[in-house]
Structures are given as structure tokens and as C-alpha cells.
Amino acid sequence: MRGKTNKKKIEKHHIEDLVGRIYMSFCVLLLIVIIVSMVYFVASKGLANFISGRVSLSDFLFGTKWAPEADTPSFGALPFISGSFLVTLLAALIASPLSICAALFMTEIVPGWGKKLLQPVIELLSGIPSVVYGFVGLSVIVPFLRDTFPGQGIGVAAGALVLSVMILPTITSVAADALASLPQNLKESSFALGATRWQTISRVILPTTMPAIMTGVVLGMARAFGEALAVQMVIGNAPFVPRSLFESASTLTSVITLSMGNTTLGSTLNNALWSMALVLMLMTFVFVLLVRMLERRNKI
Amino acid sequence: MKPKTADKIATTFIVFFALLIVAILIGLLGYILVRGLNHISWDFLTSAPQKIRAGGGVGPQLFNSLYLLVLTLLITVPLGLGAGIFMAEYARPGKLTNFIRLIVEVLSSFPSIIVGLFGLLLIVNYFELGFSLISGAIALTFFNLPLMVRITEQAFRTVPKAQKEAGFALGLSKWKIVTSVLLPVALPTIITGTILSAGRVFGEAAALMFTAGMSSPRLNFSDWNPLHANSPLNPFRPAETLAVHIWKINSEGLAPDAIQIAAGASAVLVITVLLFNLLARYFGRLIYRKLTASKRIN
Amino acid sequence: MQFRKSWIMALALTSVVALSACGNSNNAATNNGGNNAAATNTPTESSSGADLSGSILASGSTALQPLVELAAESFMDANSGVDIQVQGGGSGTGLTQVSEGQVDIGNSDVFAEEKLKDADAAKAEALVDHQVAVVAIAAVSNPDAGVDSLTKQQLVDIFTGKITNWSEVGGTDQAIQIINRPSSSGTRATFEAFALGTKTEDLQGSVQEDSSGTVKKMIGETPGAIGYLALSYLDDTIKTINYDGVEPSVDNVVSGDYPVWAYQHMYTNGEPNEVVKAFLDYMLTDEVQNGDVVELGYIPASAMQVSRDVEGNVTAK
Numbered sequence: 069m070r071g072k073t074n075k076k077k078i079e080k081h082h083i084e085d086l087v088g089r090i091y092m093s094f095c096v097l098l099l100i101v102i103i104v105s106m107v108y109f110v111a112s113k114g115l116a117n118f119i120s121g122r123v124s125l126s127d128f129l130f131g132t133k134w135a136p137e138a139d140t141p142s143f144g145a146l147p148f149i150s151g152s153f154l155v156t157l158l159a160a161l162i163a164s165p166l167s168i169c170a171a172l173f174m175t176e177i178v179p180g181w182g183k184k185l186l187q188p189v190i191e192l193l194s195g196i197p198s199v200v201y202g203f204v205g206l207s208v209i210v211p212f213l214r215d216t217f218p219g220q221g222i223g224v225a226a227g228a229l230v231l232s233v234m235i236l237p238t239i240t241s242v243a244a245d246a247l248a249s250l251p252q253n254l255k256e257s258s259f260a261l262g263a264t265r266w267q268t269i270s271r272v273i274l275p276t277t278m279p280a281i282m283t284g285v286v287l288g289m290a291r292a293f294g295e296a297l298a299v300q301m302v303i304g305n306a307p308f309v310p311r312s313l314f315e316s317a318s319t320l321t322s323v324i325t326l327s328m329g330n331t332t333l334g335s336t337l338n339n340a341l342w343s344m345a346l347v348l349m350l351m352t353f354v355f356v357l358l359v360r361m362l363e364r365r366n367k368i
Numbered sequence: 369m370k371p372k373t374a375d376k377i378a379t380t381f382i383v384f385f386a387l388l389i390v391a392i393l394i395g396l397l398g399y400i401l402v403r404g405l406n407h408i409s410w411d412f413l414t415s416a417p418q419k420i421r422a423g424g425g426v427g428p429q430l431f432n433s434l435y436l437l438v439l440t441l442l443i444t445v446p447l448g449l450g451a452g453i454f455m456a457e458y459a460r461p462g463k464l465t466n467f468i469r470l471i472v473e474v475l476s477s478f479p480s481i482i483v484g485l486f487g488l489l490l491i492v493n494y495f496e497l498g499f500s501l502i503s504g505a506i507a508l509t510f511f512n513l514p515l516m517v518r519i520t521e522q523a524f525r526t527v528p529k530a531q532k533e534a535g536f537a538l539g540l541s542k543w544k545i546v547t548s549v550l551l552p553v554a555l556p557t558i559i560t561g562t563i564l565s566a567g568r569v570f571g572e573a574a575a576l577m578f579t580a581g582m583s584s585p586r587l588n589f590s591d592w593n594p595l596h597a598n599s600p601l602n603p604f605r606p607a608e609t610l611a612v613h614i615w616k617i618n619s620e621g622l623a624p625d626a627i628q629i630a631a632g633a634s635a636v637l638v639i640t641v642l643l644f645n646l647l648a649r650y651f652g653r654l655i656y657r658k659l660t661a662s663k664r665i666n
Numbered sequence: 667m668q669f670r671k672s673w674i675m676a677l678a679l680t681s682v683v684a685l686s687a688c689g690n691s692n693n694a695a696t697n698n699g700g701n702n703a704a705a706t707n708t709p710t711e712s713s714s715g716a717d718l719s720g721s722i723l724a725s726g727s728t729a730l731q732p733l734v735e736l737a738a739e740s741f742m743d744a745n746s747g748v749d750i751q752v753q754g755g756g757s758g759t760g761l762t763q764v765s766e767g768q769v770d771i772g773n774s775d776v777f778a779e780e781k782l783k784d785a786d787a788a789k790a791e792a793l794v795d796h797q798v799a800v801v802a803i804a805a806v807s808n809p810d811a812g813v814d815s816l817t818k819q820q821l822v823d824i825f826t827g828k829i830t831n832w833s834e835v836g837g838t839d840q841a842i843q844i845i846n847r848p849s850s851s852g853t854r855a856t857f858e859a860f861a862l863g864t865k866t867e868d869l870q871g872s873v874q875e876d877s878s879g880t881v882k883k884m885i886g887e888t889p890g891a892i893g894y895l896a897l898s899y900l901d902d903t904i905k906t907i908n909y910d911g912v913e914p915s916v917d918n919v920v921s922g923d924y925p926v927w928a929y930q931h932m933y934t935n936g937e938p939n940e941v942v943k944a945f946l947d948y949m950l951t952d953e954v955q956n957g958d959v960v961e962l963g964y965i966p967a968s969a970m971q972v973s974r975d976v977e978g979n980v981t982a983k
Contacts, residue, residue: 096450099517135868138865197572197638199571199637211887224785266374315870329851337850348482349478352478491766499755537786
């Protein structure tokens with residue numbers, strides 16, 4: 069009698085366990101299905117032009133002339149690709165020093181209230197929607213740049229500034245985590261040797277945490293590279309490689325948001341825009357792989 | 369330069385930049401709120417937008433944003449919990465687990481515009497769900513899901529090992545341990561994380577322009593049957609959210625007070641995200657306190 | 667081993683769920699009153715007289731969207747059984763979706779033949795055009811430019827970069843900043859075809875914005891800016907420029923004196939069904955044409971004294 073109930077219980081356990089496992093496997097499988105179908109669809113659309121031979125791959129990647137509606141259309145996407153890289157790198161250059169300082173402030177200078185002050189600030193900054201960033205960029209940063217620098221205010225500089233504020237939280241929070249996880253004895257032995265705080269920071273703390281901080285920078289760049297609406301509102305969208313920072317330029321995301329709705333599905337222009345989406349997607353992979361490499365080095 | 373002076377200069381720099389970030393945030397929030405707050409009224413929050421006349425509100429858009437959020441969470445939370453628990457408790461270290469983790473990372477860093485375009489192609493056109501709330505919710509799921517997985521996994525990993533071992537010692541099945549021992553402990557972290565991710569969903573525009581649509585049909589707020597075409601709860605109707613609305617009136621607004629409406633809507637959006645943040649903190653603390661208190665009684 | 671087994675089961679489960687989900691979604695969409703192609707093919711139940719019922723889905727041009735929405739509201743007031751949803755998405759999206767049967771009406775600010783070319787030309791042939799309004803486009807500048815009128819040649823020179831300063835066309839000494847539209851834009855196609863008479867290449871340093879609101883804001887704020895806007899967007903923050911001495915006014919467009927205008931099209935795939943036809947007919951009634959159309963700053967298609975075909979040939983009515 070007792071044995072029977074026990075057996076039943078075990079069976080019930082087994083069924084519960086099995087149901088749980090199946091459910092979880094389903095969830096994980098769904099993740100895989102989503103990513104595979106995404107890659108498949110974007111790739112099939114993005115490669116259509118090259119496969120049908122309407123646009124050659126090298127013309128697309130290295131061509132500087134974007135004139136999709138001209139009598140002899142040309143689909144050179146180099147202006148957009150270079151624009152995306154330029155804006156992203158600039159944004160990272162502006163945001164990284166700021167973020168690292170903020171992280172140092174939170175963990176090394178005033179660990180107590182520094183963290184209490186900056187933590188919510190960082191969280192709030194990351195919570196502000198990108199449309200709002202674009203809106204503020206257009207009404208504050210663009211007029212400011214127009215009055216202080218040559219040019220019309222819109223352009224690469226405005227895009228990079230807006231993006232740098234948007235990626236501040238990402239870099240800061242990763243950097244702060246990295247600094248906080250540094251073994252205390254490293255710092256203490258440096259102080260014991262009579263080093264000042266700055267000497268400790270610059271010769272001990274930053275060199276040891278650099279790979280982890282770079283992870284944050286790369287994550288920030290990934291976000292900047294893919295950001296669409298805020299950039300499109302302030303960058304000016306001329307399909308050219310810009311000659312100066314204050315000249316109108318384009319990014320991959322800005323031309324996609326600008327033109328996608330005007331094109332019919334399956335047209336050469338539409339497919340060219342999908343090719344750009346594919347480039348964006350491939351860059352995401354590159355960023356993720358970079359992060360992984362950095363993390364691996366961090367472990368060693 | 370003496371090390372001491374260098375130290376002082378460096379410290380000043382660091383403090384300056386840190387405070388600069390605080391100043392940027394205060395400036396941003398101040399700018400948005402000062403410009404928007406005087407336009408916010410009860411009427412603005414509840415009335416429907418006007419196309420060409422002044423005095424339109426953002427009522428339907430606000431409702432759409434919230435409803436879309438609920439729909440998204442309904443899909444994301446169970447799926448995210450499942451995959452997250454799998455990653456934390458079941459997956460053995462190996463190539464497969466590594467691969468899944470890579471997928472989660474890639475998915476969470478996909479540009480939202482790609483998610484939107486993919487949604488347009490697959491959900492809206494191919495599955496013929498049209499521009500609708502449900503299309504929007506599915507698109508949002510695509511990038512909220514990896515976030516949920518990560519939150520769940522981290523939350524489960526922070527649960528002390530002793531709790532799990534005690535469960536095994538009692539002869540409980542693994543599933544039982546997960547659901548009745550580990551989940552309650554991990555819950556506060558999960559809830560906090562979910563609310564924070566909700567803020568991101570709330571402000572998303574790029575992915576929704578192509579999936580949930582940029583218009584809102586007439587809503588009959590006395591009809592709550594989700595199957596009726598004009599019911600606010602019907603998941604198959606198109607829905608313009610607050611963030612998309614800001615984008616739209618900024619670009620095509622014909623109403624004479626479009627600029628004020630955009631400012632007001634931005635302020636509403638930011639305040640809501642602020643509320644989410646506060647709520648996340650409050651909930652996290654509340655549940656933590658309850659849990660620790662209950663431990664003491666036991 | 668057990669691990670692998672559960673994976674296989676899960677795989678089977680997913681496919682079942684996925685299949686049933688597809689089925690559901692299709693059903694849901696059709697039950698919902700024909701959100702999709704089904705509506706176009708199946709005539710609506712009540713075909714007798716006044717009480718129409720059914721649903722219409724329209725998508726496309728964001729420029730046309732407000733008009734269709736406004737008209738749809740009053741149409742739904744009169745016919746309580748009809749549900750009309752109007753989406754934006756751009757002319758290209760509208761034409762794609764109507765030719766693939768995903769919507770009943772595709773709104774476009776260009777002729778379908780201009781978007782669906784080459785391999786897609788057959789799709790354009792299947793579409794039936796309904797011209798519901800006319801939009802006129804005016805060249806506009808920042809108020810400080812100091813120019814009232816430009817000739818066609820001057821405009822061409824400005825937009826091709828031959829003239830770079832307002833003083834060369836009788837204005838103040840101020841560099842010209844072009845605020846253009848992306849080359850896929852219908853507004854740009856219209857402006858180039860009827861104001862410039864030629865396609866232009868993008869200039870380095872020019873600004874491109876797709877939305878009229880942003881274009882207007884930028885021209886108003888940027889010193890020396892020039893661009894073009896639909897008449898409904900004109901106000902005091904920008905200066906309207908006469909074209910070859912002709913003022914871009916409604917009267918001049920109607921009489922055919924001002925040439926920079928284009929039809930607003932509502933395309934259906936084949937002849938429309940009863941409900942869609944009733945709505946399209948309603949769009950052309952005096953109630954809409956002299957009401958919503960005028961109020962939103964469009965020009966009634968019925969008032970035009972001239973007409974124009976795909977090739978751009980103008981004939982007096």
C-alpha cells in the first residue's frame with residue numbers, strides 16, 4: 069500500500085518534471101526559431117539584388133553614388149556604411165571618457181553617495197525613449213551647433229552627440245560593474261606602497277579592468293550603430309561621405325527609415341534597403357563576437 | 369608634476385565629468401518637463417487627438433501603449449521564465465548552451481529597426497495579421513524575450529545553493545524545487561528586472577511603426593469585449609502608441625499646436641518611464657522585505 | 667539520452683503549436699471582418715440597398731492619410747455597419763499591400779506605374795485608379811532669403827548646385843541651403859517633374875527629410891534654406907516663392923496656370939466591391955470634396971479644370 073503511493077508520487081514527479089522540461093525546451097527552441105527565421109528572411113531579402121545580378125556586391129559595398137531613381141540607377145551604399153561607422157566611433161569617443169569617469173566616481177572616489185547619486189541617473193538616462201532624444205536633439209543640439217560652428221547644425225556631429233548621451237548609461241553601468249568586482253587587495257597593496265589614488269587608478273585599476281570596460285564600450289557602440297529614429301532626425305540624410313563633421317550625412321538606419329515606406333516590396337531599391345539591413349545585422353554579430361572575445365580575455 | 373598634484377587634478381576631472389552627466393540628465397528632464405508639463409491636463413490625457421484643430425489629446429495613444437505593454441508581457445514573461453530557468457538550472461555547460469547564450473546576446477543587441485522590418489515582412493504581411501496590436505506585441509517580444517531570459521537566469525543564479533540542496537535532500541523533484549523553492553526567492557529580482565524592461569518597451573517606436581501601425585481606429589471605451597472591432601481590447605486592431613505618435617506629429621502633424629502636443633506627449637512618456645523606475649525600486653524593496661521577514665518567522 | 671528525447675518532443679510540439687498558430691491567425695483575421703484579402707473577394711453579406719456592412723482596410727501615403735481618415739469617420743457615422751481603418755506606411759507600402767491583397771485600398775501620391783515598373787508593371791495594370799484630390803507643391807524659403815519669385819531655370823540651377831547664393835537671384839547675400847526629400851519620395855518626384863522638368867542628383871551637403879513637418883521646421887529655422895512643401899503646410903514661418911511669377915494658390919492650380927501639382931490616388935485591386943465602392947464614391951461627393959478636402963488644404967479633384975495623365979500630358983477638361 070505504502071509502496072504504491074510512493075510509486076505514484078514518483079510518477080507524478082516524473083510527469084511534472086517532464087512537462088517542465090518540455091515547456092522549457094519549447095521556450096529555448098522558440099528563441100532559436102526566432103533568430104534563425106530572422107537571419108533567413110533578412111538574408112534572403114538582402115541578397116536578392118546580388119543573386120539576380122541587378123546590383124553587384126562590390127558596387128554596393130564600395131560604390132559612393134546613391135541615385136536609386138536616376139535614369140541609370142546606382143546603388144552605392146558606402147556613404148551610409150561609412151556614415152554609420154563614423155557616427156558610432158565618434159559617439160564612443162565622446163561617451164567613453166565620460167562614462168569611465170562616472171564609473172570611477174561611483175566606485176573609487178565616493179563609493180557611498182556617489183553610487184546613490186549616479187545609479188538612478190544612469191537608469192533614468194537609459195529609460196528615456198529614443199524618439200525623445202531625437203526631439204531634444206533637433207530642438208537643442210542642432211540650433212546650438214548651427215550658432216557655434218560653420219554649417220547648418222545638422223550633420224555627423226549632431227548625430228554623434230545625441231548618440232553619445234544615449235550610450236552613456238550602457239558604458240557606465242558595465243564599467244562600474246567591472247570596477248566594483250576588482251579584488252580589494254589589489255588596490256590596498258597599491259595604496260600600501262604609497263601610491264596616490266590617481267596612481268592607483270591609472271596604473272593598477274584601469275589596466276586590469278580595461279578588457280571589461282571595453283566590453284561596455286563595444287556594447288554601447290552596438291547600440292549606437294543600430295539606433296534609427298534619433299539619428300535620422302538630426303543627421304541631415306544626404307547620401308554622401310561627409311567632408312566635415314558639420315555636414316549633412318547618412319547612416320544605414322537613417323536611409324532605411326527614410327525610404328522604406330516609399331518603396332514597393334521586391335523593387336531593386338527596396339531590396340537594396342534590405343541589403344543594408346543585412347549589413348546592420350552582420351555588424352551586430354561582429355559586435356557580439358567582439359564582446360565575447362573581450363570577456364574571454366577578461367577571464368584569463 | 370608631483371604625484372599629489374596629479375592626483376588632485378585627476379580627481380577634479382573625474383568629479384567634474386561625473387557631475388556633468390548628472391547635469392545632462394537634469395537638463396534633459398528639465399527641458400522635457402518644463403516644455404511639456406503645462407500642456408498636460410486631464411483632458412489632454414484622456415481625449416482623442418485632433419487632425420487639424422488645436423486641443424487634441426493623447427488618450428487612445430496612452431491606452432494603446434499600456435495595453436500593448438500588457439500584451440507583450442503576457443507573451444514574454446512565461447517564455448522568458450521558461451528559457452531563463454532552463455539556462456540557469458538545466459543546461460549543462462557545452463556547445464549547445466554556449467550557442468543558446470550567443471543567440472540570446474545577438475537577439476538582445478539587434479537594432480530595433482531590423483526587428484520592425486522583420487515584423488513587417490513576416491507577421492504583418494506573411495501571416496496576414498496586419499498592422500495590429502498583436503503584431504506589435506510579437507515584434508516587441510523578439511527583443512524583450514532575450515532580456516527576460518537574462519534577467520531570469522541571473523536571478524536564479526543568485527539564489528543560495530543551500531536552498532536547492534535542502535530541496536534535494538527532501539526528495540523533491542527538480543521541477544518542484546525550481547517552482548516552489550527557487551522561484552519565490554528569485555522573484556523580486558525578476559519583477560524588478562521586468563518592470564525596468566517594461567520601460568524600454570513603453571518607449572519603443574522604430575519597431576512599432578512597421579508592426580502596430582501609425583493610426584488608431586475609433587475606440588468605443590464602453591465596449592470591453594475583445595472580439596468587437598471597435599473595442600479598445602481587440603488585439604487585432606491597429607494601434608498607434610505614444611512614442612510613435614510623437615514621431616508622427618513631429619513629422620506630419622497638421623494641427624496648429626503640434627509642437628506643444630509633441631512636447632506634452634514626450635513629458636507624459638518620460639514621466640511614465642520614471643514611474644516604472646520608481647515602481648521597480650519599490651517592488652524590489654517590498655518583496656525583499658517580505659521574504660526576509662518570512663524567513664525570520666520560520 | 668533523456669535530454670535528447672525531450673528535445674525531439676519539443677521539436678514536434680513547436681511545430682504543432684506553430685501550425686495551429688498560423689491557422690488561428692488566419693481565422694482571427696477573417697473573422698475580424700476581413701482584415702485581409704478575403705474581404706476583397708467575398709462580397710459582403712447584406713447586398714441590399716442602404717445598410718452596408720463590412721470592413722475596409724486602407725494603407726499608404728502619409729500625405730493622404732489624414733483626408734481618408736477624416737472622410738472615413740463621417741462615412742462610418744452614416745453607415746454604422748462599416749468599419750474603415752486607415753494606415754500610413756508610405757505610398758510604396760500602400761501599393762505593395764493593395765496589389766498583394768493585404769489591404770482593400772492603397773493610397774498613393776504618385777501614379778502606380780511610377781512605382782511598379784519593369785518586372786512589376788503587370789501589377790500596376792491590375793490596379794484601378796481613383797483620383798480623389800489634388801495636392802499642389804510650392805517652393806518655399808526661409809523668410810530672410812529675400813526672394814519673392816523664381817523662374818523655372820533659376821530653380822533648376824539652385825537644385826543642381828549652379829546657384830549657391832541668394833544674391834545671384836536677387837536676394838540677400840546668404841548661402842543657399844537645400845532641404846530636399848529622399849529620391850524615393852513622391853513629393854520630390856512631383857516637384858522635379860513639374861517644377862524643374864528634370865531629375866536632379868543629390869548634392870553633397872544637402873539635407874533630406876521625408877516628412878513635411880520636419881522640412882517646414884528646418885526651412886523656418888535654417889538661414890538661407892530652400893525646399894518645397896504642399897500648400898496645406900504653408901504659413902508665416904516660411905516664405906512661399908512664386909513660380910515663374912505665378913502664385914501657388916488654389917485658384918491658379920484649378921485653372922491650370924500653376925503646374926506643380928499631383929493627384930492623390932486611392933488604388934483598388936481590380937474593380938472594388940460594394941462597400942469599398944460606396945466609400946470611394948463618397949470620397950468624390952461634394953460633401954467630402956468641398957468639405958474635408960478643402961479644410962485639409964487639398965484641392966478637390968472635381969474642381970480641376972485641367973486633367974493630367976501618367977505621362978504628364980495636361981489637357982483641358
